[in-house]
Amino acid sequence: MTVHRLTQQAGAAGIRRAVLLGTPIEADRALALNLVDEVTEDPATTLAALAEAAGAVDGTEMAIRRQLIFEAGSTAFEDALGRHLAACDRSLRRTGPSA
Structure with missing residues (x-):
């Protein structure tokens, strides 16, 4: 594998x-x-910065993004487009209306 x-x-x-x-x-x-x-020469600092950046995205959203990445190489364009648009819709609904 x-x-x-x-x-x-x-x-x-x-x-x-x-x-x-x-x-x-x-x-x-x-x-x-x-x-x-x-x-990196300083894994603790790098890991802390990465954790902070990842903390800005909730767990469910992170899982969805990871799945999109993993499936991208084996998914037909049309299917990938549908999943991408669904992810965009979720993101827009989560952030609420713009001013």
Whole structure:
């Protein structure tokens, strides 16, 4: 499953050496392949900032957004559009009318 997920995320060429030869994927390579979002020397501060940003979005909304991301690669455009519009509608209803 790891090989499948890495191939989906980084492509076969990006992970070939790691899978075939056991070559570790170093942090800079993982960043270049978009396997990780960030590398930091101060994980506590970075995690606190991330938690604060994520705290602005409620749990249900976060789960919906994650699901949209995970399904995006395997969903037909028309289905994705419908889900996107539904997510926009939920967001607009949650924030209320604009002034």
